[in-house]
Every structure is written in C-alpha cells, then in structure tokens.
Amino acid sequence: MNTHDNHRDNDHDHPLVPAAHIDRRTLLRVGGLGFGALLLAACAPKIASNSSASSSSSPRTSAATADTLPGFAEFAATVTTTLSDGVWIIESDGMPSHSMMTGIKSWQQQVPVPQPYSGANAWQIPSQPQLAEHPISARTSLYTGAIALAVNGVPIFNALNNRGDDAYLAGELDNWGGHSGRADDYHYHVAPLHLSERLGVDKPIAYALDGFAIYGTAEPDGSVVAELDEYNGHDLGSGYHYHGTTTYPYINGGLRGVVHVTGDQIEPQPALHPFRPPGEPLRGASITSFTTNAPGKYELTYSLNGGVGAVAYALSGSAVTFTYTDPSGTTRQENYTR
Numbered sequence: 001m002n003t004h005d006n007h008r009d010n011d012h013d014h015p016l017v018p019a020a021h022i023d024r025r026t027l028l029r030v031g032g033l034g035f036g037a038l039l040l041a042a043c044a045p046k047i048a049s050n051s052s053a054s055s056s057s058s059p060r061t062s063a064a065t066a067d068t069l070p071g072f073a074e075f076a077a078t079v080t081t082t083l084s085d086g087v088w089i090i091e092s093d094g095m096p097s098h099s100m101m102t103g104i105k106s107w108q109q110q111v112p113v114p115q116p117y118s119g120a121n122a123w124q125i126p127s128q129p130q131l132a133e134h135p136i137s138a139r140t141s142l143y144t145g146a147i148a149l150a151v152n153g154v155p156i157f158n159a160l161n162n163r164g165d166d167a168y169l170a171g172e173l174d175n176w177g178g179h180s181g182r183a184d185d186y187h188y189h190v191a192p193l194h195l196s197e198r199l200g201v202d203k204p205i206a207y208a209l210d211g212f213a214i215y216g217t218a219e220p221d222g223s224v225v226a227e228l229d230e231y232n233g234h235d236l237g238s239g240y241h242y243h244g245t246t247t248y249p250y251i252n253g254g255l256r257g258v259v260h261v262t263g264d265q266i267e268p269q270p271a272l273h274p275f276r277p278p279g280e281p282l283r284g285a286s287i288t289s290f291t292t293n294a295p296g297k298y299e300l301t302y303s304l305n306g307g308v309g310a311v312a313y314a315l316s317g318s319a320v321t322f323t324y325t326d327p328s329g330t331t332r333q334e335n336y337t338r
C-alpha cells in the first residue's frame with residue numbers, strides 16, 4: 001500500500017474504499033436491533049466478526065440504557081454516541097476544538113480537513129470489553145489505522161510511525177500531540193493528556209478500540225498511577241483500563257482486549273475519503289500558525305529557509321479550494337470535490 005515510499009510517515013493508510021453512505025436520519029430511523037443488520041449489509045464481511053453480529057438477543061445492561069460514555073458527554077455538541085447491540089457508534093468530524101498543527105517540524109504538507117466519521121462510516125467500540133487471550137502489542141504491529149479514539153472524536157494512531165520511529169520524538173506532532181495524515185485527517189499519536197484539564201482526572205480521555213477506557217496521568221480517584229503492564233494498563237480491582245503517559249508508549253501500547261484485526265489494522269474503523277493526493281515531505285519547514293477564519297475556512301502558515309509560506313483552504317459542501325503560497329510569494333490554486 002505504500003505507493004509513496006519516500007514518505008517519512010506512511011502510517012496514515014486507512015483503507016480508502018468507498019463505504020455505503022447511511023445518513024444520520026437513516027441511522028436514527030433504523031435504530032436498535034435493525035442497525036446491526038444494516039451494518040452487516042453495508043460492510044460485510046469485515047464487520048461480521050464484530051460482537052454486534054451475535055448480541056442482538058442478549059439482555060441489555062444498565063450501560064445499554066445510557067446515551068453516552070464517560071468522557072464523551074463533555075463533547076456532545078460535536079461528538080454523538082449511540083449504543084446499538086453492544087457496540088457504541090461514535091460520530092464526529094474528527095476536528096478538535098483546540099488549535100492544531102503549530103509546532104510540527106517534520107511536515108508532509110497535510111492539513112486538517114473535517115472527516116465523515118458518521119453513519120456506516122462511524123467509529124465503533126464494544127460496550128462490554130473483553131480481555132483477549134492473546135493481546136496485540138503495538139510495538140511490532142498495528143502501524144496502520146487508529147488504535148484508540150479520544151473523547152473529543154479525534155482518532156489516535158500508534159505512537160510509532162510506519163518506520164517504527166517514535167512520531168513525537170521525530171518532530172512530526174503538533175503541540176497537542178497530533179498532525180494530519182495522508183487524507184488530511186487529523187489524529188493524535190500520543191495521549192491527549194491536555195483533555196484531562198477540561199474533563200478532570202476521573203474521566204477517561206480516550207477509549208482504545210477494544211472498548212477499555214484510557215485515563216490520564218492519575219488514577220480516576222486522583223491517586224498516583226499504579227504500576228502499568230506493557231500495554232500501559234492494569235486492573236486495580238474494578239476492571240481493566242489504560243493510562244496515557246508522557247513517555248513511550250504514551251497511549252495504549254497495544255490492545256489488551258479483544259479486537260478484530262485485518263491485515264495490520266483494527267476493523268471495523270472508518271474509511272477515509274481524501275480530497276486530494278497525499279503530499280510530499282517539505283524538508284526544513286516548521287508550522288508556525290493555524291487559524292480558522294470562518295466556519296470551513298482555514299489557513300496554515302509555515303516558515304522555510306527564512307521565508308513564510310501558507311496553505312489556505314475553504315470547504316463548501318463537498319468541494320474544497322486550496323490556495324498555496326510558497327515562501328517566494330508564488331500562489332497556486334487547486335479545486336477538489338469528494
């Protein structure tokens with residue numbers, strides 16, 4: 001899949017396959033037991049191994065009547081959670097409310113663009129996580145796709161990029177631990193520990209795709225984090241959970257719980273629909289600012305060899321216009337639809 005072998009960071013290869021589109025109204029209309037069947041019809045066979053396929057007749061627990069997961073409620077304005085047959089369906093556009101991109105020193109000319117993580121292309125995590133007989137380490141695998149989802153709706157990828165290098169130490173991440181992938185999809189590669197400031201330490205900042213919660217750098221009761229296993233998690237008597245850390249593995253160091261892996265990627269997870277071909281590394285560039293000028297209108301600036309360049313882009317429906325200004329002042333415009 002790495003058709004651009006000169007890329008520094010080839011870890012952004014979500015499957016770029018078209019997914020049957022199911023809009024929010026349809027999702028709400030089919031609801032309940034019907035949704036599992038609809039997902040199966042839309043995404044088989046990858047979803048067939050998901051627990052949603054066999055749990056439709058099981059009695060619902062108290063968790064099943066909740067309309068959100070701890071942590072996600074704080075972001076309900078932009079992230080929706082729906083429980084359906086033992087699976088949390090989580091919809092977002094993948095854009096955080098904090099700023100982005102500033103601080104990146106190794107940049108592939110990708111920018112953050114809202115993503116259609118909705119309908120049949122929503123995130124899915126089990127509501128009743130199960131410990132796996134054979135956990136999967138992220139040190140040697142899962143370099144493709146997300147391994148967790150932050151409660152603000154932003155996906156989290158392996159801390160190691162596709163070359164096995166630490167993306168944070170390589171200067172690829174912004175001041176919030178994220179950057180934009182080859183489909184202009186913003187994601188983190190380390191734990192978004194900054195979310196604890198908004199949420200409090202008693203709330204998860206993310207969930208691994210196996211369904212286990214990821215807390216910040218304190219236990220939920222505020223005490224010092226107890227010893228962690230190689231997956232950055234533990235069970236202190238109330239069930240397994242992970243923690244974010246300021247050193248490797250930063251986030252869940254693998255999946256201690258049951259997940260389904262196809263190739264090197266956890267499935268199901270949303271497919272990406274890029275507007276434009278992936279960019280090339282811009283050696284020596286540092287991103288200096290990122291601003292949202294109006295809804296759907298963004299501008300990123302970077303410094304390169306003492307000059308300043310910019311990428312301005314505006315989304316309108318399914319169309320986007322990019323205006324590139326290089327450090328010499330030359331501008332170029334590109335239009336895309338998806």
Ligand SMILES: [Zn+2]
Pocket residue numbers: 009011012157179180181187189
């Ligand atoms: Zn990445």
Ligand SMILES: [Zn+2]
Pocket residue numbers: 215218219220225226234236241242243
């Ligand atoms: Zn803990």
